[in-house]
Amino acid sequence: MNYKTILVSLNEVERLDTLLEVTATLANEHDAHVLGLYVIPAPAVYPSAGTYAIPEIFDSFTKYFEEQLNRVKERFESVMDRNGVRYRWLMIRSPVPAISDTVDEIGRIADLVVLSETDRKAQKGVELDLVQNIVLSVGRPVLVLPQNCGKDLKISQIICGYNGSKEAARAVHDALPFLKRADDVRLVWVDPALVSETAGPLPGADMAESLDRHGVRATAESMPTNGINPAEALLTRARDLGSGMIVMGAYGHSRLKEFILGGATRYALSNMRVPLMLSH
Numbered sequence: 141m142n143y144k145t146i147l148v149s150l151n152e153v154e155r156l157d158t159l160l161e162v163t164a165t166l167a168n169e170h171d172a173h174v175l176g177l178y179v180i181p182a183p184a185v186y187p188s189a190g191t192y193a194i195p196e197i198f199d200s201f202t203k204y205f206e207e208q209l210n211r212v213k214e215r216f217e218s219v220m221d222r223n224g225v226r227y228r229w230l231m232i233r234s235p236v237p238a239i240s241d242t243v244d245e246i247g248r249i250a251d252l253v254v255l256s257e258t259d260r261k262a263q264k265g266v267e268l269d270l271v272q273n274i275v276l277s278v279g280r281p282v283l284v285l286p287q288n289c290g291k292d293l294k295i296s297q298i299i300c301g302y303n304g305s306k307e308a309a310r311a312v313h314d315a316l317p318f319l320k321r322a323d324d325v326r327l328v329w330v331d332p333a334l335v336s337e338t339a340g341p342l343p344g345a346d347m348a349e350s351l352d353r354h355g356v357r358a359t360a361e362s363m364p365t366n367g368i369n370p371a372e373a374l375l376t377r378a379r380d381l382g383s384g385m386i387v388m389g390a391y392g393h394s395r396l397k398e399f400i401l402g403g404a405t406r407y408a409l410s411n412m413r414v415p416l417m418l419s420h
Contacts, residue, residue, distance in 0.1 A: 144173065146166055146175070154259065164219055247280055255271055258271055283417050284412065296384060297382060300325065300358070301370070303330065313419075329361070
C-alpha cells in the first residue's frame with residue numbers, strides 16, 4: 141500500500157521550499173504522482189459602515205497571490221524535475237475567498253494531502269483556519285508540516301494516538317504506508333481507564349495485532365495523563381521518544397456551517413513540533 145497521488149497545497153508561499161522538498165521525497169518513496177495546487181482566492185467582500193452599507197472590495201490577498209504565482213510555479217516545477225517526480229501543476233482561481241474550499245474539492249482525488257502549519261504571524265497568506273477546515277472536510281489523510289520542520293523528513297519512529305474510536309482507527313489505517321516504513325511504532329492509548337469497557341486488559345493490543353498482519357510491528361501502551369489534555373500527553377511522549385511523526389484522529393463538531401475542532405485536535409495543531417498526520 142502506497143500513496144499514489146499526493147496533493148501539496150502551495151499557498152503558504154514562505155514555506156515553499158520545505159513543502160516541495162518533503163513532498164518530492166514522499167513521492168519518490170511511494171512512487172507517487174504529485175498535484176501541486178495553487179489557489180488565487182476571490183476578493184473578500186465586506187459591508188461598509190454607515191447608512192447605505194455599500195460593499196467594499198478587499199482584494200489585497202488576491203493581489204498578493206497573483207504576484208507570487210510565477211515564482212511558485214517555477215519553484216514547484218524545478219524541484220519536481222530535479223527529483224525526477226511525476227507531477228501536474230494546478231492553478232485555480234477560486235470563486236470564493238476561502239482557499240480551503242478548493243483544496244477540499246481537489247484533495248478528494250488524492251491519497252494524501254500535504255499542508256504547512258499556518259503562519260499566524262504573517263501579514264499576508266492563507267486564512268487562519270485553513271488547516272482545520274481541510275482536515276475536517278477533505279475526507280483524506282492530511283500531513284501537516286510544522287513551522288520548524290526541516291527539508292529532510294525522518295519518520296523512523298511514529299506515535300499513533302489510539303483509543304478505539306472510529307477517527308483513531310481511520311487515522312491508523314490511513315497511515316499504513318508510513319507505518320510500514322517505520323522502525324518503531326507505538327499505539328498510545330491515553331487514559332484507558334476512562335473507557336475501560338472497551339479498552340481491554342492491554343489497551344490497543346487488538347489494533348497492534350491487526351497491524352502485524354500488514355507487516356507493521358507496533359507496541360501498544362497506555363498512558364495516564366492526570367487530567368492534562370490528551371494531545372499534550374501524546375506530544376510529550378513523542379518528544380521523549382524522539383518521534384518523527386504523530387498520527388491522530390481529528391475530532392470535530394458541526395454547528396450550522398462552521399466546523400469546530402475538538403480540544404485535543406486543536407491543541408495538537410497549536411503545539412506541534414513534528415509532522416502531524418490527521419484523519420477525520
